[in-house]
Amino acid sequence: MTQMxxxxxxxxxxxxxxxxxxAPAELVYRAxxxxxxxxxxxxxRRLTMTxxxxxxxxxxxxxxxxxxxxxxxxxxxxxxxxxPSPQGIVQTFEFEGYPGHxxxxxxxxxxxxxxxxxxxxxxFQSVEDRDGMLQSGxxxxxxxxxxxxxxxxxxxxxxx
Amino acid sequence: MTQMxxxxxxxxxxxxxxxxxxAPAELVYRAxxxxxxxxxxxxxRRLTMTxxxxxxxxxxxxxxxxxxxxxxxxxxxxxxxxxPSPQGIVQTFEFEGYPGHxxxxxxxxxxxxxxxxxxxxxxFQSVEDRDGMLQSGxxxxxxxxxxxxxxxxxxxxxxx
Numbered sequence: 001m002t003q004m005x006x007x008x009x010x011x012x013x014x015x016x017x018x019x020x021x022x023a024p025a026e027l028v029y030r031a032x033x034x035x036x037x038x039x040x041x042x043x044x045r046r047l048t049m050t051x052x053x054x055x056x057x058x059x060x061x062x063x064x065x066x067x068x069x070x071x072x073x074x075x076x077x078x079x080x081x082x083x084p085s086p087q088g089i090v091q092t093f094e095f096e097g098y099p100g101h102x103x104x105x106x107x108x109x110x111x112x113x114x115x116x117x118x119x120x121x122x123x124f125q126s127v128e129d130r131d132g133m134l135q136s137g138x139x140x141x142x143x144x145x146x147x148x149x150x151x152x153x154x155x156x157x158x159x160x
Numbered sequence: 161m162t163q164m165x166x167x168x169x170x171x172x173x174x175x176x177x178x179x180x181x182x183a184p185a186e187l188v189y190r191a192x193x194x195x196x197x198x199x200x201x202x203x204x205r206r207l208t209m210t211x212x213x214x215x216x217x218x219x220x221x222x223x224x225x226x227x228x229x230x231x232x233x234x235x236x237x238x239x240x241x242x243x244p245s246p247q248g249i250v251q252t253f254e255f256e257g258y259p260g261h262x263x264x265x266x267x268x269x270x271x272x273x274x275x276x277x278x279x280x281x282x283x284f285q286s287v288e289d290r291d292g293m294l295q296s297g298x299x300x301x302x303x304x305x306x307x308x309x310x311x312x313x314x315x316x317x318x319x320x
Contacts, residue, residue: 009171011169011172012171012172012173013172013173013174013283014173014283059221059239061219079219079239079241079252081239081252081254081262082254082259082260082262088260090260090262090285092239092241092252092264094241094242099242100242100248100250102241102242102250102264103264104252104262104263104264104283104285106285121285121286123173123174123264123283123284123285124283125250125264125266125281125283126281
C-alpha cells in the first residue's frame with residue numbers, strides 16, 4: 001500500500017504522484033512544513049539538505065540547498081501560494097541550475113483510516129520541462145525521500 | 161495577421177494563445193509592464209482596471225481590480241517569477257473570486273519584421289480549472305484587450 005505511483009501522460013505538462021504514508025495528515029503536513037523535520041527526509045539519500053529560508057504562509061518564500069559528498073550544491077527556491085494547511089500546500093518551484101523555468105506544485109493530504117495518501121501535482125510550462133524533470137532522476141529522489149519520511153515518522157519523537 | 165488564436169487541447173491543463181501586435185517587442189513589453197499603459201488595455205472593454213500594486217521584478221507581487229459600471233469588483237493577484245524582460249514575463253495568477261486556485265502564466269514576445277507575436281502560455285492545476293477559465297469569457301476579454309492594445313499602440317504618445 002505504500003508503493004509510489006507516478007503518472008506522466010504523453011503531451012501533458014504535468015506529473016501526478018501518489019504515495020501512502022502511515023501517519024495522520026496533520027503529522028505528514030508537519031513533516032512537509034517544519035524545516036527541522038523536512039531536512040531529515042526530502043530528496044535522495046546521498047544528498048544533504050540545508051534550508052536557507054522557509055516562510056510557510058501565503059506569499060512566503062522558501063529556498064533550500066541539496067549538497068553531495070563532493071561539495072556540489074543544488075539550489076531550489078519558490079513562493080508559497082494560498083495559505084498552507086493540512087488540506088494542501090501550493091508553491092512554485094525553480095531549480096537554480098535551470099534558470100528561467102518554473103513549475104507549480106500542489107500537495108494534498110488525504111487521510112484514510114489514520115494513514116495519509118499524499119498527492120503531488122506538478123505542472124510545468126512545457127512538456128519539455130516536464131520531461132527534463134522526469135529525466136533528472138526525480139522519481140528515485142522522491143522515492144528515497146518518502147522512504148526517509150517513513151523512517152522519520154516511525155521514530156517516537158516525530159509524533160510528539 | 162492580427163487574428164488571435166487560442167489552443168486548449170482535451171485533457172491538457174494548459175491554454176496557449178497567440179496574437180500578433182503591430183509594434184516592436186520592446187514597446188509591447190512596456191505595454192505589459194508599465195501600469196499607466198496596462199490599465200488602458202488589459203481586459204474586456206466594459207471593465208475599468210485599477211492597479212493596486214505592480215512590482216515588476218523576480219519575486220515582485222502584483223494585484224489589480226477590474227470593476228464594472230454597477231460597482232462589482234474582481235480582484236486578481238500574483239507573483240512575478242524570473243526577471244521580467246522583453247524576452248518574457250513569468251507570473252502566477254489568482255482570481256480572488258475563486259480562491260485556492262493558482263495558474264502559472266508565461267508571456268513571450270517574438271519580434272518578426274517590426275511586429276510582435278505575443279505568445280501566452282497558461283498552465284493550471286487541473287483541466288477543471290482550465291475549463292473554468294475558458295468558460296469565464298476569457299477569450300472575449302483577451303480579444304477585446306488586444307484590440308485596446310492595438311488602439312493604444314497606434315497613438316503617437318505610446319511610442320515615445
